[in-house]
Amino acid sequence: xxxxxxxxxxxxxxxVLFGSTVxxxxxxxxxxxxxxxxxxxxxxxxxxxTVGGPAPTPAALVVSAVRDSLPTTRPARVSVFxxxxxxxxxASTAA
Numbered sequence: 495x496x497x498x499x500x501x502x503x504x505x506x507x508x509x510v511l512f513g514s515t516v517x518x519x520x521x522x523x524x525x526x527x528x529x530x531x532x533x534x535x536x537x538x539x540x541x542x543x544t545v546g547g548p549a550p551t552p553a554a555l556v557v558s559a560v561r562d563s564l565p566t567t568r569p570a571r572v573s574v575f576x577x578x579x580x581x582x583x584x585a586s587t588a589a
Contacts, residue, residue, distance in 0.1 A: 529535040
């Protein structure tokens with residue numbers, strides 16, 4: 495890493511730390527909250543305006559409709575395997 499990129503990164507971190515400290519410690523004498531001429535008070539209520547882009551055009555083009563295949567047949571009753579659940583062993587041994 496170059497020395498100037500490290501110094502630039504440290505400068506940016508210091509500016510963010512300084513700006514956030516000034517914003518948190520910002521007060522007005524008398525406790526009056528209405529200060530339209532104060533830059534910190536005016537920018538505290540500004541929010542970022544997000545704008546959604548237009549909907550993208552579909553990438554696929556419908557050429558023809560697909561017909562349903564023959565309906566699947568399902569068994570009328572459920573087949574259950576006789577040994578699906580094993581009974582517990584008659585005598586348990588400690589390993």
